[in-house]
């Protein structure tokens with residue numbers, strides 16, 4: 285079954301010359317780890333925001349686990365880790381996670397077990413009683429991730445989760461995403477412009493540029509198709525540009 289289907293999504297922001305998304309369709313199978321890859325401004329955040337229902341597309345439809353993304357069910361099946369922190373900096377990791385857990389209606393004992401597990405696997409045990417305002421960006425990202433997965437979503441979407449984080453946090457995040465996928469079968473969809481990281485993490489990638497979906501496939505399929513050494517080279521052959529230009 286498909287975890288996510290997006291059909292013919294288009295979106296133009298008022299006043300901009302080019303559409304942010306131009307007729308993008310995606311189909312993502314349950315249990316996949318999918319990288320939505322493209323340079324800055326490609327339309328990744330816009331696409332994710334539409335999938336999550338944060339902004340409206342001009343046209344097109346999105347289904348999550350077979351249900352329209354506007355259905356109340358989606359609140360429980362879809363988890364989102366935004367680029368910005370949705371956290372309280374005057375509270376500790378424990379307090380933040382308890383707050384979010386209560387919001388989800390997770391019963392107290394189960395909630396504490398989940399919080400303890402997440403703090404441990406994300407390497408935050410030793411700072412669990414310190415206020416977030418003293419934390420590095422990478423540590424805040426890890427708590428952002430923990431807050432978004434407390435509710436055990438079937439589909440998890442992350443917007444550039446490893447950008448600007450320290451090496452240790454990056455490894456903790458990547459390892460945890462792999463574990464979540466392996467052990468719970470969580471479908472993981474993440475945006476990135478880090479092609480080497482995506483090549484290592486993802487079994488499927490979608491390449492977007494200037495609002496258009498350019499390629500779909502596994503990293504190996506695309507590397508073969510473009511006779512490339514890696515995904516960086518696939519992107520170069522596909523667009524004539526490096527991803528950072």
Ligand SMILES: Nc1ncnc2c1ncn2[C@@H]1O[C@H](COP(=O)(O)OP(=O)(O)OP(=O)(O)O)[C@@H](O)[C@H]1O
Pocket residue numbers: 297298300303304322323324325326327328329330331
């Ligand atoms: N609120 C907005 N108003 C007007 N234009 C916007 C808005 N948000 C994004 N855009 C434009 O839409 C296009 C796609 O932006 P988007 O943020 O979706 O790309 P992105 O791939 O996520 O890039 P980044 O990696 O920089 O976040 C860009 O040209 C951007 O300037």
